[in-house]
Amino acid sequence: MRRILFSIVVVAVFLSLAVPVGAAPYDEVLHRWQKTQKFTDRGDALSITVTYFSSEYIEALIQSEADKNLWTADEMDLHKYQLLKTLRLDDTIPVRFHFEVMGSAVHMAPFGEQLKLRIGSKTYNPVDYDPIFNFRVTESVEGMVYFPRFDEKTGKDLLAGVGTIKLELSGSISLTIKPTKVDFIWDVANDDPSRIYTGQAGGRLEMDRLIKRLANLNKEKQECEKRLGELDSEIAAIEIRMKELQQQ
Amino acid sequence: MKRFAALVAVLALVAFAAPAFAANPFMDVPMNHWAYDAVSQLASRGVVSGYPDGAFKGEWKATRYEMASVVARALAYVDMNKASKQDLELLKKLVVEFKDELDALGVKVDELDARVADLEKGVGKWYFSGYLRMQQTFGRDIMQGGVLKEDDDSWNVNRFRWNIKKVIDDKVTMNIRLQGGGGEDLGVELAYLTVKFPWDITANIGRFWLDWEGDFYATDWWGFAMDDAYITDIRPTMAVSFNKSFGMGDFSLYVAHDDNAGPGEDILAKGRFPFFGTDPEGFGPAVGVDWALASNLTSDRYIYGARLNFNFNEMFSLALNYMKYDYEDNAGVGVYYTFWNKQNGWLPNVVAYGPKNYFQFATLAADVETIWGDLVINFKPGITLKGQYFMQDNDPAWQATGLLGGGVAYDDSPSAWKAVLEIDQDVLGFTSLWLEYAQLDAGFVFPNGASPYGWMAGDYFCNDYGQVEADTTLWMVLAMQRWSEKWGTYVRYLDVDGSQDYNNWTVAVTHWYTPSLAFELGYDKLGGDLDDDFIWLRTTVFF
Numbered sequence: 001m002r003r004i005l006f007s008i009v010v011v012a013v014f015l016s017l018a019v020p021v022g023a024a025p026y027d028e029v030l031h032r033w034q035k036t037q038k039f040t041d042r043g044d045a046l047s048i049t050v051t052y053f054s055s056e057y058i059e060a061l062i063q064s065e066a067d068k069n070l071w072t073a074d075e076m077d078l079h080k081y082q083l084l085k086t087l088r089l090d091d092t093i094p095v096r097f098h099f100e101v102m103g104s105a106v107h108m109a110p111f112g113e114q115l116k117l118r119i120g121s122k123t124y125n126p127v128d129y130d131p132i133f134n135f136r137v138t139e140s141v142e143g144m145v146y147f148p149r150f151d152e153k154t155g156k157d158l159l160a161g162v163g164t165i166k167l168e169l170s171g172s173i174s175l176t177i178k179p180t181k182v183d184f185i186w187d188v189a190n191d192d193p194s195r196i197y198t199g200q201a202g203g204r205l206e207m208d209r210l211i212k213r214l215a216n217l218n219k220e221k222q223e224c225e226k227r228l229g230e231l232d233s234e235i236a237a238i239e240i241r242m243k244e245l246q247q248q
Numbered sequence: 249m250k251r252f253a254a255l256v257a258v259l260a261l262v263a264f265a266a267p268a269f270a271a272n273p274f275m276d277v278p279m280n281h282w283a284y285d286a287v288s289q290l291a292s293r294g295v296v297s298g299y300p301d302g303a304f305k306g307e308w309k310a311t312r313y314e315m316a317s318v319v320a321r322a323l324a325y326v327d328m329n330k331a332s333k334q335d336l337e338l339l340k341k342l343v344v345e346f347k348d349e350l351d352a353l354g355v356k357v358d359e360l361d362a363r364v365a366d367l368e369k370g371v372g373k374w375y376f377s378g379y380l381r382m383q384q385t386f387g388r389d390i391m392q393g394g395v396l397k398e399d400d401d402s403w404n405v406n407r408f409r410w411n412i413k414k415v416i417d418d419k420v421t422m423n424i425r426l427q428g429g430g431g432e433d434l435g436v437e438l439a440y441l442t443v444k445f446p447w448d449i450t451a452n453i454g455r456f457w458l459d460w461e462g463d464f465y466a467t468d469w470w471g472f473a474m475d476d477a478y479i480t481d482i483r484p485t486m487a488v489s490f491n492k493s494f495g496m497g498d499f500s501l502y503v504a505h506d507d508n509a510g511p512g513e514d515i516l517a518k519g520r521f522p523f524f525g526t527d528p529e530g531f532g533p534a535v536g537v538d539w540a541l542a543s544n545l546t547s548d549r550y551i552y553g554a555r556l557n558f559n560f561n562e563m564f565s566l567a568l569n570y571m572k573y574d575y576e577d578n579a580g581v582g583v584y585y586t587f588w589n590k591q592n593g594w595l596p597n598v599v600a601y602g603p604k605n606y607f608q609f610a611t612l613a614a615d616v617e618t619i620w621g622d623l624v625i626n627f628k629p630g631i632t633l634k635g636q637y638f639m640q641d642n643d644p645a646w647q648a649t650g651l652l653g654g655g656v657a658y659d660d661s662p663s664a665w666k667a668v669l670e671i672d673q674d675v676l677g678f679t680s681l682w683l684e685y686a687q688l689d690a691g692f693v694f695p696n697g698a699s700p701y702g703w704m705a706g707d708y709f710c711n712d713y714g715q716v717e718a719d720t721t722l723w724m725v726l727a728m729q730r731w732s733e734k735w736g737t738y739v740r741y742l743d744v745d746g747s748q749d750y751n752n753w754t755v756a757v758t759h760w761y762t763p764s765l766a767f768e769l770g771y772d773k774l775g776g777d778l779d780d781d782f783i784w785l786r787t788t789v790f791f
Contacts, residue, residue: 031630101763103790104378104411136375138764163561175438178456181493185561
């Protein structure tokens with residue numbers, strides 16, 4: 001028994017040190033942030049892959065796409081800009097779901113109520129998600145889900161100082177899943193999203209944010225000016241009336 | 249004409265009821281406005297009734313109020329089963345466009361928005377899904393009418409499954425499954441509610457599967473019980489389970505009551521003696537008589553379970569579990585005997601028995617209590633080492649099986665363990681790999697009543713009631729390859745050294761003709777003490 005157990009551990013250690021066959025340099029990083037859970041039930045099958053967009057993952061993803069498509073530095077930067085815009089990292093925690101159904105069709109609606117992100121002792125529901133998850137899935141479907149990044153009341157970064165997060169998906173989405181819920185866990189202690197806001201793409205995104213902020217400030221300014229105008233005209237009207245009363 | 253009159257009536261009503269703030273309530277909707285097309289599209293797809301295609305394509309020009317009333321009616325009568333995502337988007341767009349007019353009509357737009365949101369989310373809908381599977385087996389040896397038929401072919405509808413789901417509201421979901429085929433009558437396999445309670449507690453109530461060991465057994469593409477849980481994966485019976493999450497941990501409780509075990513389902517002791525002659529029951533030539541001491545007639549039982557799982561981080565998790573099969577004190581115990589006519593050493597689980605003859609003489613409880621731990625270590629992405637260790641405390645009645653049957657006294661505190669190394673296909677490039685080694689003490693009971701290893705060749709190291717007959721070691725290797733979206737293959741090898749020594753090779757090729765239709769062709773070879781080989785073909789359609 002000891003010999004067999006020892007053999008299993010040796011094989012495991014050997015494999016953990018081995019480089020995967022035909023693996024690109026970024027594959028291991030990409031795999032690390034993609035968590036897959038598979039379920040079967042005597043004729044039904046469902047596979048769920050969830051990807052957490054850590055800065056390490058985003059960098060590896062962009063680099064692997066660039067290598068695959070032989071992009072120039074400008075093209076890579078443009079891709080990074082578009083990807084980061086889609087991810088909305090400045091105010092959300094994005095994850096991508098990929099469901100592969102190899103059995104009876106799956107109905108997950110209302111999808112937003114089937115999952116929550118557990119950070120410390122608190123849970124958070126999605127602020128937005130791809131409505132495609134609310135429709136019948138017979139084959140394969142993937143889309144984004146966004147959780148809040150900042151505390152609604154305090155404005156504090158929810159991931160600051162957090163070691164591990166857990167995404168919980170309700171088992172009631174499919175009869176193929178027997179547990180009450182399905183967990184996807186990531187260690188995010190060393191993740192630093194600000195790391196990816198560098199280069200031209202970072203600059204463009206900052207410019208986008210500043211334009212958005214400027215538009216909001218201008219809107220506020222206009223509202224203030226409008227209110228100021230209203231107050232001015234009211235003051236003028238009062239002054240006129242007071243003069244009238246004084247003259248009587 | 250009637251529609252025109254109705255519109256005039258609505259118009260008149262609206263005209264008098266319209267509040268002062270609504271700007272220009274009788275403004276025409278321009279003929280090229282998208283709203284005409286939107287309503288016509290919904291009508292043509294049957295999403296709303298009463299507005300056939302082209303209803304708004306004539307000379308008639310609607311005012312904004314008229315159009316708003318049409319939208320209100322469309323929302324009231326929308327056929328939820330026909331509405332697609334695009335249809336719902338159109339409806340939402342219409343609601344936004346005619347919001348002021350809908351307000352003026354006295355229809356609360358917020359409610360309509362909520363209704364559209366509900367439609368989109370699927371609340372209140374009935375969902376249907378399932379599959380139909382046919383199987384042909386060629387060249388398998390079977391017993392039929394007491395006679396061994398070598399190389400028999402059998403064709404049958406192996407299983408029909410129909411799932412029904414309804415999201416009652418944001419806290420309650422109902423699931424029902426009807427299942428039949430393969431000798432089973434169509435019946436309700438599952439029927440349960442999933443309820444979200446305060447304090448992050450979720451409950452399942454009804455007939456449902458309970459499986460706490462899903463990470464610890466290997467299956468093919470669809471889970472045809474090639475390997476299964478040792479203790480859980482409890483067959484649906486009326487039960488209640490609660491799950492409470494806290495930080496990186498979970499605590500679960502499970503209570504079930506099984507009052508449907510039936511006579512002779514739970515064997516406490518059994519034996520066999522030779523009898524050469526003709527079965528007096530008229531079942532043909534007999535070579536022996538089986539007898540069994542069994543919980544009988546009123547074999548009600550409770551099943552209690554608790555589980556504490558903790559994920560230390562993404563690499564390491566640990567769980568402690570407890571499960572007790574607790575027979576009620578009034579569980580009847582009796583004896584039955586059956587004339588036995590199987591061929592020596594051959595397929596004990598397909599023997600054609602004669603009718604069971606019962607005689608109840610006592611009452612006795614027969615509990616099976618198991619404590620076990622689960623360990624999962626994710627070495628690196630795609631490579632996982634898993635282990636389980638089980639300690640069992642069985643009622644003496646269970647361990648009497650061997651004593652009375654063959655003179656072997658089983659330990660009433662048997663243990664078992666298994667270690668698994670799992671490697672994803674992404675790591676090795678061409679195949680995934682599952683390497684499993686297990687050791688089981690004689691007397692260890694699989695409380696579900698059957699061996700967890702396989703529909704083809706896994707049942708021979710324990711008796712028909714799930715008790716391991718001798719100290720057993722077991723190896724299994726499963727390599728699965730997904731070559732493309734259309735093609736997959738797998739190879740499995742199982743080697744068992746127990747009360748019978750045997751092995752089983754399985755090779756299979758799967759083709760997904762469409763995502764909804766799959767064919768699987770396989771070959772099985774049983775070696776060692778067993779000797780058989782056969783081919784099987786499964787055709788499954790999913791819906």
